[in-house]
Amino acid sequence: MNRSLLALGALVVSLAAPRSAHAFCGFYVGKAGAELYNEASKVVLVRDANRTVLTMSADYKGSLEDFALVVPVPTLITREQIHIGDPKLIQRIDNYSAPRLVKYMDPDPCNVRRYENRAGGAPAAAPMKQERRLSDAASEALGVKVEAEYTVGEYDIVILSAKQSDGLETWLRQSGYQIPDRAEAALRPYIKQGMKFFVAKVNLKAQKETGFSYLRPIQIAYESEKFMLPIRLGMANAHGTQDLLVFTLTKHGRVESTNYRTVKMPTDSDVPMFVKDEFGKFYKAVFDKAYKAHDRRAVFTEYTWNASWCDPCADTPLTQDELRGLGVFWLGGDASRPAYRTSYGGGSGQPMITRLHVRYDAEHFPEDLVFQETGDQQNYQARYILHVPFTGNLECPAGQQYKQQLQTRHQHEADTLAQLTGWSHQKILDSMGADAPGKSAAEEPWYKGLWK
Amino acid sequence: MRIPLPRDPRWLQIAFLTSFVFCGVALGAVPPEQAPLTVAAAVLTQILCVRIRRLPSPGHLSPVITGLGVALLVRSDLAWLPPLAASAAIASKFVIRWKGKHLFNPANFGLCACMLATHHAWASPSQWGQSTMLILLFVALGLAVVVRALRSDISFAFLAFWAALKAARVLWLGQPFGVLEHELATGSLIVFTFFMISDPKTTPDSRAGRVLFAGVVALVAFTAQHGFWVTNAPLWTLFFLAPLVPLLDRVLRGVRYQWPSLAAQPNAQLHPAGAR
Numbered sequence: 001m002n003r004s005l006l007a008l009g010a011l012v013v014s015l016a017a018p019r020s021a022h023a024f025c026g027f028y029v030g031k032a033g034a035e036l037y038n039e040a041s042k043v044v045l046v047r048d049a050n051r052t053v054l055t056m057s058a059d060y061k062g063s064l065e066d067f068a069l070v071v072p073v074p075t076l077i078t079r080e081q082i083h084i085g086d087p088k089l090i091q092r093i094d095n096y097s098a099p100r101l102v103k104y105m106d107p108d109p110c111n112v113r114r115y116e117n118r119a120g121g122a123p124a125a126a127p128m129k130q131e132r133r134l135s136d137a138a139s140e141a142l143g144v145k146v147e148a149e150y151t152v153g154e155y156d157i158v159i160l161s162a163k164q165s166d167g168l169e170t171w172l173r174q175s176g177y178q179i180p181d182r183a184e185a186a187l188r189p190y191i192k193q194g195m196k197f198f199v200a201k202v203n204l205k206a207q208k209e210t211g212f213s214y215l216r217p218i219q220i221a222y223e224s225e226k227f228m229l230p231i232r233l234g235m236a237n238a239h240g241t242q243d244l245l246v247f248t249l250t251k252h253g254r255v256e257s258t259n260y261r262t263v264k265m266p267t268d269s270d271v272p273m274f275v276k277d278e279f280g281k282f283y284k285a286v287f288d289k290a291y292k293a294h295d296r297r298a299v300f301t302e303y304t305w306n307a308s309w310c311d312p313c314a315d316t317p318l319t320q321d322e323l324r325g326l327g328v329f330w331l332g333g334d335a336s337r338p339a340y341r342t343s344y345g346g347g348s349g350q351p352m353i354t355r356l357h358v359r360y361d362a363e364h365f366p367e368d369l370v371f372q373e374t375g376d377q378q379n380y381q382a383r384y385i386l387h388v389p390f391t392g393n394l395e396c397p398a399g400q401q402y403k404q405q406l407q408t409r410h411q412h413e414a415d416t417l418a419q420l421t422g423w424s425h426q427k428i429l430d431s432m433g434a435d436a437p438g439k440s441a442a443e444e445p446w447y448k449g450l451w452k
Numbered sequence: 453m454r455i456p457l458p459r460d461p462r463w464l465q466i467a468f469l470t471s472f473v474f475c476g477v478a479l480g481a482v483p484p485e486q487a488p489l490t491v492a493a494a495v496l497t498q499i500l501c502v503r504i505r506r507l508p509s510p511g512h513l514s515p516v517i518t519g520l521g522v523a524l525l526v527r528s529d530l531a532w533l534p535p536l537a538a539s540a541a542i543a544s545k546f547v548i549r550w551k552g553k554h555l556f557n558p559a560n561f562g563l564c565a566c567m568l569a570t571h572h573a574w575a576s577p578s579q580w581g582q583s584t585m586l587i588l589l590f591v592a593l594g595l596a597v598v599v600r601a602l603r604s605d606i607s608f609a610f611l612a613f614w615a616a617l618k619a620a621r622v623l624w625l626g627q628p629f630g631v632l633e634h635e636l637a638t639g640s641l642i643v644f645t646f647f648m649i650s651d652p653k654t655t656p657d658s659r660a661g662r663v664l665f666a667g668v669v670a671l672v673a674f675t676a677q678h679g680f681w682v683t684n685a686p687l688w689t690l691f692f693l694a695p696l697v698p699l700l701d702r703v704l705r706g707v708r709y710q711w712p713s714l715a716a717q718p719n720a721q722l723h724p725a726g727a728r
Binding site: 165185188189192193225226227252253256257258259260261262263264363366367370372374375376377378 | 480527528529570571572573574576577578579580624625626627628630631633634635680681683684
């Protein structure tokens with residue numbers, strides 16, 4: 001299975017590459033994925049009409065027996081609605097949609113004919129204390145009803161409904177879940193709205209049998225008019241801010257939040273060459289600056305593109321198989337075909353992928369995230385550009401002119417970088433080395449090329 | 453001290469909406485070319501409709517306001533769609549009429565008709581962010597405008613009903629107070645309250661009718677938003693409840709509104725049925 005997927009991946013590369021080169025003329029050199037952030041949760045939301053498939057990736061690093069997940073869900077969830085996903089797919093969609101660094105090679109200014117040459121190239125984790133299930137009578141006394149229980153993959157799952165938040169809190173405590181002190185207030189709005197609770201913990205025996213050292217993502221499929229993500233519960237036990245990446249897959253267009261401002265990250269900026277070596281650090285600084293500039297209350301769009309292609313590609317487009325694996329239920333037929341072959345540039349059910357990055361805390365995000373699907377099919381990506389200077393012989397009038405232009409360009413790149421990241425000019429000039437504006441001209445004596 | 457204000461409140465509305473548009477462009481929420489295009493489309497449509505119907509010219513203030521309103525609220529990935537929405541908005545004034553009064557608020561009609569017709573139009577209720585100071589400034593300016601427009605009662609009534617319902621929900625759910633502030637401090641709510649539902653040409657003629665209408669719109673929109681998760685619930689509610697206005701006018705009689713500058717024009721008075 002893995003092998004056939006790999007083979008398909010290779011096919012995607014070989015077919016997609018010429019197209020991207022024509023359209024874009026840039027080389028993809030780096031990306032800034034979710035691994036940059038310490039406490040990033042990743043969620044995939046597939047949505048069309050009322051049908052939703054939610055994939056939650058548990059970014060959990062503690063001991064497995066301590067792990068538990070409490071997620072408010074809009075409806076009762078039956079066994080058939082739960083699936084254990086493949087963590088590789090989350091990694092794939094993260095890689096595919098990550099902010100990217102691309103590079104253009106400057107052409108030889110002395111050779112006009114070569115000028116046309118192409119570029120050289122949200123859930124709340126509640127630690128378990130002790131396994132102790134309450135009797136039905138004890139549960140009933142607390143106003144908590146165990147609606148269903150399943151073991152799926154490595155998880156023991158309980159679906160609860162509750163009448164009072166303090167009852168649910170007590171139930172969870174008495175059943176051995178170590179929930180935070182402020183949980184009761186956070187649980188109350190969900191109970192009042194008639195939501196159910198999806199509670200999962202690791203079945204150690206089943207987990208051992210899977211042979212994996214990590215927890216796989218939980219997927220649930222349900223029908224509800226609520227297009228939202230409950231983030232408030234997770235705030236009860238969090239200190240400071242948390243990063244959340246939401247990947248949505250929808251039929252008609254980009255997804256945005258309806259109750260928080262949705263802003264696109266700055267993009268298409270020319271940055272100095274040294275950014276290549278510290279792209280992760282660079283993007284973190286760019287995000288941090290944008291986050292603060294928008295009062296810490298905005299939702300940031302990092303990518304929105306038709307899933308069938310990319311340009312340039314941070315990773316190959318997801319195959320039909322992978323998209324279905326993530327829950328794109330309307331893609332039927334021959335699942336082994338790569339997604340891009342059925343459509344190019346939109347149409348025929350290929351989903352739009354939106355990557356939203358939220359950094360939230362209790363103060364600035366008083367409500368859960370609510371979304372809407374717009375009809376916006378315009379492609380957007382957070383892309384940063386390197387221009388690699390030409391290093392050959394510049395002994396021609398055009399070459400001399402090019403050297404002058406390089407100075408201006410490097411100055412512009414340094415200014416852009418300072419503006420994007422908030423880094424000091426001095427630090428940037430130091431890191432630019434010989435590229436620093438004014439430096440290369442000073443280093444090269446005027447007479448060096450005189451009698452060559 | 454009395455600040456001299458223009459006689460026709462629409463000049464103030466235009467000034468307010470224009471500054472709102474500039475703000476939207478600066479925030480990246482409104483594409484820069486959108487407002488010029490929608491305003492041009494609205495004015496041209498009005499000129500065309502007035503010619504076809506052989507009406508005396510009612511001036512261009514109203515279509516400019518409609519064009520600005522559409523520019524503020526309609527979002528699309530197709531550049532020609534917002535101007536089309538503005539044209540549809542103006543055309544609706546001349547086509548969909550009941551007893552000498554147009555039925556729909558033009559900008560509301562243009563927006564909703566476009567959203568119903570195509571996936572390529574939508575409204576982004578939270579695009580303005582929650583910058584409180586900005587909102588306060590907008591509210592203050594908005595108040596000045598509606599006070600002049602004489603029909604501020606409906607804006608105040610709607611805002612009061614809406615805030616009360618939202619506050620009750622926050623209390624019932626036991627949510628932090630910040631939620632209420634968060635839900636009320638949205639730019640699109642301000643545009644809706646002060647420039648859409650308050651349009652004196654499409655509100656009920658009597659004060660009682662206006663307050664009742666505001667209450668019904670608030671209640672239905674609240675139920676749609678929180679009971680059925682309808683996005684942009686106030687906009688849709690106003691659209692679908694617009695036919696209630698003639699009914700309210702039948703039961704609760706009042707004085708038909710006339711823009712002050714037009715009331716002064718003798719030939720405009722001769723044609724009270726003319727759209728403006």
